[in-house]
C-alpha cells in the first residue's frame with residue numbers, strides 16, 4: 001500500500017466507501033449472512049447459492065473482446081429473490097473499478113428513483129446486458145451482446161422476477177429483440193420470455209438531459225402500479 005501513489009490510495013478509499021455505502025443500502029446497518037440468517041427464506045438462500053455458483057462458473061470469461069479490457073466483471077447485485085429486476089446497458093468506469101453495477105453517479109440517481117417509488121436496493125436485483133465495460137462507455141456491439149446475453153438469461157431464470165424494468169434503448173431493444181425507439185416503447189407492458197417488462201430512460205441519459213425526468217417519473221409510477229398488481 002505504501003508504494004501506491006497518493007491518487008491511487010485516494011481512489012481505493014473512495015471505492016471502498018462506495019462499496020460499503022452500497023452494502024448498507026442493500027442490507028441495512030448489520031450485514032446478515034445470507035446463508036444462515038433466519039430472516040432469509042429457503043427460496044432466497046437457494047437462489048443466492050445458484051447465483052454464486054453461476055457467477056463463479058464464468059468469472060474469467062473471455063468470450064468477447066470486452067474481456068480483454070475490463071478490470072472487473074460486473075455480474076449483478078441485489079436481492080436474489082427480488083420480484084423486480086432492473087437491467088441496464090453495461091458497466092461504466094466506477095462499476096469496472098468496483099465490480100458492482102450502478103455505483104457511480106447514474107447508480108446514485110437510480111437508487112433515488114427507486115426510493116421515490118418505495119423500493120430500496122435491498123428489494124431489487126440489478127444487472128446489465130453486458131457484464132464487462134465497453135471501452136470509453138461506447139454501446140456494446142452486437143457480437144458482444146450475443147456472447148453475453150446467455151449469462152443474463154440464465155440469471156433471470158434463477159431469480160424469476162415478477163417484472164423487469166429495462167433502462168434505456170440498448171437494454172430494451174436487446175431484451176425485446178427490436179429496433180424501436182425508446183419513446184415508442186414507453187408506457188406499455190412488453191414481455192421477455194413470459195415476464196412483463198417496462199421501459200424507461202437510462203439514469204445516465206437523465207444526467208445528460210434532465211428534461212427526461214417527468215417522463216421517467218411517469219414510467220416508474222406505471223412500474224410501481226404494475227408491480228403492486230403482480231406482487232401481492
Ligand code: SF4
Nearest residue numbers: 061064067132147148
Ligand atoms: S462481456 Fe460477457 S461475454 Fe464478454 S467477456 Fe465479459 S462476461 Fe464474457
